[in-house]
Amino acid sequence: MRASLDKLERGYMRSIDNDIQNGNYRHLYLLFGSEHYLIRGYRDKLLKGLGVTKEEGDMNFTWIRNRSFSVADLMEQVDTMPFFADVRVILVENSGFFKGSSKANEELAEYFKQIPETSILIFTEQDVDKRGKLYKAATKAGCVEEMNMPTEKELMSWIGGRLKEAGIGMKTAAWREFYRRCQNSMDLMDQESQKLIAYCLNKGNIELEDVEAVCVNSAESKVFDLIDAMAGRDAKRAMKVYQDMLLLDEAPMAILALIVRQFRQLHSLMEMEQQRLRPEREKELLNQKSDYVLRKLKGYLRNFKKTEIEEVLTMAAENEAAFKSGRLEERMSVELLLLSFIH
Numbered sequence: 557m558r559a560s561l562d563k564l565e566r567g568y569m570r571s572i573d574n575d576i577q578n579g580n581y582r583h584l585y586l587l588f589g590s591e592h593y594l595i596r597g598y599r600d601k602l603l604k605g606l607g608v609t610k611e612e613g614d615m616n617f618t619w620i621r622n623r624s625f626s627v628a629d630l631m632e633q634v635d636t637m638p639f640f641a642d643v644r645v646i647l648v649e650n651s652g653f654f655k656g657s658s659k660a661n662e663e664l665a666e667y668f669k670q671i672p673e674t675s676i677l678i679f680t681e682q683d684v685d686k687r688g689k690l691y692k693a694a695t696k697a698g699c700v701e702e703m704n705m706p707t708e709k710e711l712m713s714w715i716g717g718r719l720k721e722a723g724i725g726m727k728t729a730a731w732r733e734f735y736r737r738c739q740n741s742m743d744l745m746d747q748e749s750q751k752l753i754a755y756c757l758n759k760g761n762i763e764l765e766d767v768e769a770v771c772v773n774s775a776e777s778k779v780f781d782l783i784d785a786m787a788g789r790d791a792k793r794a795m796k797v798y799q800d801m802l803l804l805d806e807a808p809m810a811i812l813a814l815i816v817r818q819f820r821q822l823h824s825l826m827e828m829e830q831q832r833l834r835p836e837r838e839k840e841l842l843n844q845k846s847d848y849v850l851r852k853l854k855g856y857l858r859n860f861k862k863t864e865i866e867e868v869l870t871m872a873a874e875n876e877a878a879f880k881s882g883r884l885e886e887r888m889s890v891e892l893l894l895l896s897f898i899h
Contacts, residue, residue, distance in 0.1 A: 572699060581602075583673070583677065585698055586691075586700040588682065588684045590682070592742075592743065595680050616639055618647070626660065627660040631667055634677055646675060646678070652681075654685060654691055654694075657688060665690045668694060668697035711742075712731065719753065724756055726761070729764040730763055733768065737771050748771045774804070780852055782797045782811075787856055787859035789898050791895060795894065798890060807886070808890045809876070812889060819868045822857070825853050825857065868893070871893050871896060871897065
């Protein structure tokens with residue numbers, strides 16, 4: 557984990573930082589959420605603090621990545637005494653234990669109350685049920701931290717710190733394009749910022765054209781280019797962006813799903829605006845963490861009438877049904893939607 561991320565990390569998990577700094581570890585950790593970069597970073601910081609190298613043959617470290625591993629097997633590992641050491645570390649990744657309910661999960665919830673002093677159990681999970689007994693037991697028995705995508709301001713501070721260390725600046729327009737392309741993943745931001753630093757090291761400053769030349773432009777980011785063309789009633793540009801998305805090996809039905817997703821959010825946001833909700837509440841209701849996406853959607857409200865949004869959603873559903881029944885070729889299902897709406 558890079559030093560330039562420390563400030564961002566502390567804002568997320570001050571309690572874990574304190575555990576690592578003081579060497580005073582809990583016997584249970586649950587790290588979960590949608591941002592894998594942060595989960596991996598804190599997993600590795602915990603393991604490093606505990607002296608675990610993840611090397612083969614470490615008799616005091618067990619790494620469980622097999623979903624067929626039972627709760628009984630896990631408890632047996634945790635109960636095993638360390639070999640010439642103070643503690644054993646058991647790392648369990650994406651077990652699925654924290655979703656749903658079962659007799660075994662209830663047993664594990666009870667077991668959390670009596671984890672041996674000689675063992676430290678670490679879970680990293682993508683999905684958990686916060687209403688479940690196991691999650692509630694974990695919050696009482698140890699340290700539970702949720703790690704999702706930070707805000708644009710926090711990400712700007714993180715990337716800005718990394719660029720400062722390299723002695724490079726970034727223009728506002730360049731940041732906006734970089735964020736547009738990479739906003740869905742800190743892994744992607746990490747990868748693309750390293751490419752930009754290498755590309756612009758001798759220039760001292762990152763311009764818009766540098767981002768356009770170096771950084772990936774994923775289908776999820778290009779869908780906004782497509783909707784921009786629809787908003788501007790520019791059929792030629794819409795078809796060009798669509799062809800570019802196909803060149804990224806994106807399936808037409810996947811592109812259609814991206815369009816539908818944005819128009820559904822746009823339809824919901826239009827109703828929210830009439831209720832005069834605060835932006836944070838709008839993001840919560842849309843299940844949308846990106847400030848950039850919310851700004852884009854609000855900008856589209858000036859370009860689309862409610863009836864037009866509903867027209868797009870209806871045509872998309874009809875074209876998808878026609879494709880599935882064999883009445884319409886897959887690529888044509890998207891092309892007809894774009895051309896029918898724009899004209």
